[in-house]
Amino acid sequence: MKAKKVKVGIIGLGWPGREHLKGYVAAKEAELVAVCDKNEKLLAEQADTYKIPERYTDHKEMLARADIEAVSVCLPNFLHKPISADVLNAGKHAFCEKPPTLNAREAAELAALSRKKRKLLLYAFVQRFSPEAQYVRRLVDRGELGEVYFGKAGYIRTRGIPIGAGGWFVDKKRAGGGALIDIGVHPLDCVWWLMGSPKPVSVLGRAYQKFRHAVRKDITFDVDDSAFAMIRFENDATLMLECSWALFRESRGIREIAGTKGGVNLSPLSVLSERDGVMLTTTPQLKKANAFEGEVRHFCRCVLGQEKPIPTAEQGVTLMKMLDAVYQSSQTGKEVRIR
Numbered sequence: 001m002k003a004k005k006v007k008v009g010i011i012g013l014g015w016p017g018r019e020h021l022k023g024y025v026a027a028k029e030a031e032l033v034a035v036c037d038k039n040e041k042l043l044a045e046q047a048d049t050y051k052i053p054e055r056y057t058d059h060k061e062m063l064a065r066a067d068i069e070a071v072s073v074c075l076p077n078f079l080h081k082p083i084s085a086d087v088l089n090a091g092k093h094a095f096c097e098k099p100p101t102l103n104a105r106e107a108a109e110l111a112a113l114s115r116k117k118r119k120l121l122l123y124a125f126v127q128r129f130s131p132e133a134q135y136v137r138r139l140v141d142r143g144e145l146g147e148v149y150f151g152k153a154g155y156i157r158t159r160g161i162p163i164g165a166g167g168w169f170v171d172k173k174r175a176g177g178g179a180l181i182d183i184g185v186h187p188l189d190c191v192w193w194l195m196g197s198p199k200p201v202s203v204l205g206r207a208y209q210k211f212r213h214a215v216r217k218d219i220t221f222d223v224d225d226s227a228f229a230m231i232r233f234e235n236d237a238t239l240m241l242e243c244s245w246a247l248f249r250e251s252r253g254i255r256e257i258a259g260t261k262g263g264v265n266l267s268p269l270s271v272l273s274e275r276d277g278v279m280l281t282t283t284p285q286l287k288k289a290n291a292f293e294g295e296v297r298h299f300c301r302c303v304l305g306q307e308k309p310i311p312t313a314e315q316g317v318t319l320m321k322m323l324d325a326v327y328q329s330s331q332t333g334k335e336v337r338i339r
């Protein structure tokens with residue numbers, strides 16, 4: 001018998017949308033039947049290259065197709081909430097790019113809609129699907145690191161302020177925030193997940209804008225270009241977060257966790273442990289795998305009922321609460337409690 005494939009559509013064909021596209025084309029669980037982008041040239045180019053039968057410039061027309069079961073939403077941040085809601089309201093499962101939404105209120109509304117419509121809502125936290133993160137999560141689940149009580153998450157760019165189509169990345173109304181919500185969210189999510197997604201209870205943070213001069217004057221730029229925070233959790237664990245679009249520091253990713261029996265650095269991967277009073281560093285050699293393909297295959301398997309969602313709608317709400325709290329703490333100068 002032929003294995004069932006999920007009929008999928010994609011809205012938004014920027015860089016991440018095209019990574020979803022290649023992932024679906026490669027996935028044996030998916031049949032990519034339609035793509036949508038309001039940029040007609042890009043739409044035609046991608047649909048022709050990958051021989052996708054249906055193409056749309058209006059997402060509502062695409063969502064009217066009864067056969068589509070699941071949709072990737074790869075649009076600017078301010079469209080995540082309304083267009084993911086359109087997807088769920090059309091009776092389809094949604095796979096939305098990061099950050100989940102502009103703030104925690106929007107994420108909570110979307111999570112409620114997903115429950116009401118009984119349709120899946122997953123967020124595309126691609127770092128969870130890297131071979132390194134999957135491997136480390138297995139170590140944590142087997143208790144090999146003991147009680148994990150420290151995490152460090154970072155994404156440092158020396159220079160790299162994104163503008164996006166129409167400058168939306170640096171406009172608070174359309175992006176929700178700057179470096180923190182754009183790139184800080186990636187390692188924050190990954191490290192938090194590796195720590196077992198503990199419940200956050202308080203945040204002390206500071207967001208800065210020091211590189212206004214690096215962006216054209218006619219572009220609205222009212223967001224942070226770096227941010228730093230300390231997050232404490234109900235289980236007494238602590239996570240330190242640092243991120244920048246522009247900073248006088250070397251560009252790098254930081255993902256580390258430490259427990260009572262061992263610690264891990266994911267970038268590059270090394271595992272620290274102790275045996276007979278001797279410190280051991282191991283450097284596991286993992287098979288390479290495309291994390292975008294991994295995440296879209298996981299989404300399809302969830303739709304097929306073969307797997308349970310790894311990045312859930314509820315986790316999206318908690319994550320947005322942490323980000324909101326960093327911005328609030330930065331404004332008030334005080335530690336912010338999270339409920």
Ligand SMILES: NC(=O)c1ccc[n+]([C@@H]2O[C@H](COP(=O)([O-])OP(=O)(O)OC[C@H]3O[C@@H](n4cnc5c(N)ncnc54)[C@H](O)[C@@H]3O)[C@@H](O)[C@H]2O)c1
Nearest residue numbers: 012013014015016037038039074075076077097098164165
């Ligand atoms: N997972 C990752 O590593 C990663 C990397 C980059 C961006 N992102 C996220 O992906 C999202 C999109 O980012 P981007 O860099 O592609 O942005 P972008 O501005 O470059 O492109 C978005 C695309 O969506 C299209 N579009 C905009 N409004 C539309 C609408 N109403 N209907 C149909 N098409 C529409 C645009 O024409 C464009 O092609 C953002 O939320 C961003 O945070 C994720």
